[in-house]
């Protein structure tokens with residue numbers, strides 16, 4: 001469930017408001033997203049995945065609210081970690097496809113790299 005919007009990090013791009021499939025956010029007069037309907041959150045992580053400022057935190061608990069502290073999330077490296085994991089991050093993130101060691105994917109990757117080097 002969405003638990004945090006970091007006012008310090010948010011650049012008021014409005015992406016989270018637009019991508020949320022259940023209209024959880026409103027925007028305040030300054031364009032800052034406000035968690036207005038937390039109970040409608042589907043824990044889909046779309047907002048966190050798209051936030052370019054790593055300003056959102058969605059907890060894994062889908063059915064209950066969790067108390068979080070921004071400083072603690074930062075200290076634990078959790079703000080932006082989901083974006084990095086799925087390759088959406090901008091901080092040297094590596095996509096899951098690139099790190100997948102499933103044999104068929106490894107073979108396909110080697111084949112593509114070989115073709116590119118010709």
Ligand code: SF4
Pocket residue numbers: 001002019020021022023024025040041042043044045046047048058
């Ligand atoms: S996790 Fe999904 S449903 Fe919940 S606020 Fe973010 S985009 Fe909306």
Ligand code: SF4
Pocket residue numbers: 005006009010011012013014015016017031032033050051052053054055056
């Ligand atoms: S996507 Fe991130 S930076 Fe953009 S409005 Fe939402 S919280 Fe702020």
